[in-house]
Amino acid sequence: MIQYLHMIKPQTLKGFRDFLPGEATQRNWLKGKLTEIFELWGYDPMETPTLEPLELFMGQIGEDEKLFFSFTDQGGRKVALRYDQTLPSVRVISQYQNQLTFPFKRYQIQNAYRAEKPQRGRFREFTQCDADIFGDPTPYADAETIALSLDIYQRLGFKNAKVLLNDRDQLKDLPYEALVSIDKIKKIGEEGVLSEMTKKGIDSEKAKEYLDKVKNTKPNETIKIILKYLKDYGFPESWYEFDPTITRSFAYSQGPIWEVVIPEYTAGSVLGGERYDKLFKSIFNAQMSGTGFALGFDRTLEAADQLGLIPKSKTSSFVLVTIFNKELYAKSLSVSLLLRNALINADIYPNPEAKLDKQIKYADKKGIPFVVIIGPEEIAKNSVTLKNLSTRTQEIIKIEDLPARLVSQTA
Numbered sequence: 001m002i003q004y005l006h007m008i009k010p011q012t013l014k015g016f017r018d019f020l021p022g023e024a025t026q027r028n029w030l031k032g033k034l035t036e037i038f039e040l041w042g043y044d045p046m047e048t049p050t051l052e053p054l055e056l057f058m059g060q061i062g063e064d065e066k067l068f069f070s071f072t073d074q075g076g077r078k079v080a081l082r083y084d085q086t087l088p089s090v091r092v093i094s095q096y097q098n099q100l101t102f103p104f105k106r107y108q109i110q111n112a113y114r115a116e117k118p119q120r121g122r123f124r125e126f127t128q129c130d131a132d133i134f135g136d137p138t139p140y141a142d143a144e145t146i147a148l149s150l151d152i153y154q155r156l157g158f159k160n161a162k163v164l165l166n167d168r169d170q171l172k173d174l175p176y177e178a179l180v181s182i183d184k185i186k187k188i189g190e191e192g193v194l195s196e197m198t199k200k201g202i203d204s205e206k207a208k209e210y211l212d213k214v215k216n217t218k219p220n221e222t223i224k225i226i227l228k229y230l231k232d233y234g235f236p237e238s239w240y241e242f243d244p245t246i247t248r249s250f251a252y253s254q255g256p257i258w259e260v261v262i263p264e265y266t267a268g269s270v271l272g273g274e275r276y277d278k279l280f281k282s283i284f285n286a287q288m289s290g291t292g293f294a295l296g297f298d299r300t301l302e303a304a305d306q307l308g309l310i311p312k313s314k315t316s317s318f319v320l321v322t323i324f325n326k327e328l329y330a331k332s333l334s335v336s337l338l339l340r341n342a343l344i345n346a347d348i349y350p351n352p353e354a355k356l357d358k359q360i361k362y363a364d365k366k367g368i369p370f371v372v373i374i375g376p377e378e379i380a381k382n383s384v385t386l387k388n389l390s391t392r393t394q395e396i397i398k399i400e401d402l403p404a405r406l407v408s409q410t411a
Contacts, residue, residue, distance in 0.1 A: 015124030022314040038107035046106040048088035054078040067114040081113035085130040094284040102135030132292025139222045142256040143229035157309040164243035165258045178210040179247040217244035252276045265303035271295045314367030317347040322359045324375040326352045342403035
């Protein structure tokens with residue numbers, strides 16, 4: 001008797017995504033640029049596990065603890081998928097203090113997981129990019145990471161970006177519930193903030209008092225140091241601003257706090273940062289300081305795409321080496337090797353019996369910009385035909401000159 005397998009619909013879970021080559025190529029472009037910028041500033045890479053003990057995150061995040069992806073593993077341990085990268089990095093610094101050189105500057109590009117309602121620029125699995133300085137409690141460390149925040153968007157090609165800056169220490173007399181509501185003022189307005197505070201049980205007069213206190217806060221000495229740093233570094237004055245309504249909703253936020261916004265991008269801030277020295281003491285009873293930011297990878301990519309900053313490419317392949325026939329297969333292989341040794345991304349059609357037209361259509365559909373043809377006529381002249389699929393033009397080039405010719409097309 002034939003047994004039929006249960007068939008399921010091919011689909012992702014809600015809030016999770018597949019990335020086909022075109023999207024993955026764009027994501028790799030951004031990861032590469034970010035890595036390049038982080039390392040340009042002297043930051044080293046670090047990675048942490050996907051799973052951490054649940055207790056690492058409990059009591060540290062604030063209202064959003066309901067968003068943990070947590071469960072009990074086969075060993076009876078309560079664990080959570082990486083909610084953010086700050087708390088795992090605090091664990092790493094506390095665990096390996098004797099093996100690191102301080103001040104320690106690190107960047108981390110890994111996925112994080114939050115069980116929230118998916119919306120524009122927000123997913124349940126997402127790539128997060130952090131950069132932090134550990135072991136320097138001065139405002140100058142905050143200033144450097146804030147400057148790095150801005151430099152990222154400048155080097156990505158954004159013509160307008162702005163860091164909104166505040167100091168959470170100036171708000172320490174306000175209850176955390178009020179700060180969380182005030183942080184939403186740009187989304188829900190002043191009346192919305194007051195309404196939300198009263199729904200949380202805060203007296204309406206107290207709510208007004210808290211909002212007025214925040215709105216009338218002036219820059220303290222720490223903020224003045226940071227603003228001067230940004231000016232001295234050479235950022236346009238339109239790229240940074242003291243904003244007392246920035247309060248950051250994380251319970252562990254302290255000291256300087258900041259967000260980066262792109263004026264043309266309306267889905268929300270693209271980066272957020274804060275100082276969090278107290279985390280080391282409260283979790284691990286360790287003496288250490290930390291300051292840095294988390295960059296919203298998806299929002300930054302979406303903003304870059306919206307403003308036309310991403311290179312238009314559906315594939316990482318730059319050239320397809322075709323196979324004229326089986327007898328000339330070895331020649332095509334040697335040319336592909338020549339190109340790869342010159343660090344040119346070269347695809348070669350896998351079936352030596354496929355017709356030339358089919359191979360060219362494959363390159364066109366895949367978005368490969370150039371095609372190399374090596375037939376008997378070309379071989380007799382130690383040359384190839386190089387076709388440009390975007391301009392529909394072609395030229396005869398000596399084989400030894402082919403790498404330089406293709407490199408010139410990338411400039």
